[in-house]
Amino acid sequence: MDLLAEIKNLAEVEAAEVTSLRREFHRHPELSHHEERTARVVAEYLAGLGLEVRTGIAGYGVVGRLRASRAGKSVAYRADMDALPVTEKVESPWRSQTTGVMHACGHDFHMSIALGAARLLTKLKDRLAGEYRFIFQPAEEGPPKGDASGALGMLKAGVLENPSVAAVFGLHVAPSLDVGHVRYCPDVVMAGSDHLVLTVQGKAAHGATPYRGVDAVLVSAHALTQIKALLTQEVDTRNPVVLSFGRISGGNRFNILAERVELEGSLRYLKESVREQVLAILRRHLAGLAKASGAKIGLATKSIYPILKNDPRLTGQAVEILGRVLGAKRVKTHLPAMGSEDFAYFAQKVPAFYFFLGVRTPGTRGQALHSPDFNPDEAALPYGLKAAAALLAVTAGSE
Ligand SMILES: [Zn+2]
Ligand SMILES: [Zn+2]
Structure with a gap:
């Protein structure tokens, strides 16, 4: 046989x-x-x-x-x-x-x-x-x-x-x-995958006087919606890429502007060049958002698997x-x-x-x-x- x-x-x-x-x-x-x-x-x-x-x-x-x-x-x-x-x-x-x-x-x-x-x-x-x-x-x-x-x-x-x-x-x-x-x-x-940590550092203030502070919750909300839109606008849609934020935390009390918000997400891609492109896009837009809002925005990335x-x-x-x-x-x-x-x-x-x-x-x-x-x-x-x-x-x- x-x-x-x-x-x-x-x-x-x-x-x-x-x-x-x-x-x-x-x-x-x-x-x-x-x-x-x-x-x-x-x-x-x-x-x-x-x-x-x-x-x-x-x-x-x-x-x-x-x-x-x-x-x-x-x-x-x-x-x-x-x-x-x-x-x-x-x-x-x-x-x-x-x-x-x-x-x-x-x-x-x-x-x-x-x-x-x-x-x-x-x-x-x-x-x-x-x-x-x-x-x-x-x-x-x-x-x-x-x-x-x-x-x-x-x-x-x-x-x-x-x-x-x-x-x-x-x-x-x-x-x-x-x-x-x-x-x-x-x-x-x-896919290759990265763990992303986005930190938004604002300035606390009384909820009644938001103009005295920098609202880290509001800036985070802008960051999230911008990021999602950017991926479809700026990355060639023939290149699959996924960016999902699964955790968000920040703030202490309902009537105090949050000083700091942290978001954790997962970036996935099928080409190394797409990973580089997405991270560059994120850095560029987050820098713009930081300038406009007065918040400090940090982005840390760590490769999970290639x-x-x-x-x-x-x-x-x-x-x-x-x-x-x-x-x-x-x-x-x-x-x-x-x-x-x-x-x-x-x-x-x-x-x-x-x-x-x-x-x-x-x-x-x-x-x-x-x-x-x-x-x-x-x-x-x-x-x-x-x-x-x-x-x-x-x-x-x-x-
Ligand atoms: Zn498994
Ligand atoms: Zn398994």
């Missing part, structure tokens, strides 16, 4: 195992940089398969290595491990047992698919070439809480080196796509492999998402391919990621397993 046919068969055999792993992770979610139990389960499972295991990387990161009998390329697969501060509403026997924490972003799927692929490829070890690295990364959801990204820590620890990997793969579950389908982007996959780009050559090969293992009809292109993802750091280092796995039950509307109702369909697991195992085996040179 050819290698891909063998992978397809084994993925069906392994479906029950991968499902039980997923339920185990789902029952015991852990927040970013607290994935202690999760890391232990992952490390023990990989060691049980006979892989060489390294633990405690950048916190709770784990890497398992599988060396095939024949020489070939080194390839890597990355799964993220953390859950979210969300209280699960879905009733199931494998419901979260930790109040207020839930695998609401599907990282339980990501890990169980990675472990399933490690097990499947171990069974095929004699037929494979190359070296397979399974990277389990903590703290993908780091921001907006302000934690450091888990991916950066793993890269600093050299998980893609010694020897340097030829390709790294990863996937994210997609609740807007039916089970059995995958989607990919040929170039940009996900733009995630697939490698064009690897993408071509990966799409061909996915077509062979899943059927070409199930593999289609997708528009880039305005969300962001720290897999982008891996993709900056080595050729990467990141894709989306459908987890919506056909005929339903699906639920949003990060919501308490998020309930991905487990029927997607064997598709993810086939995709991951085939991408790794073929890219390493096993055929």
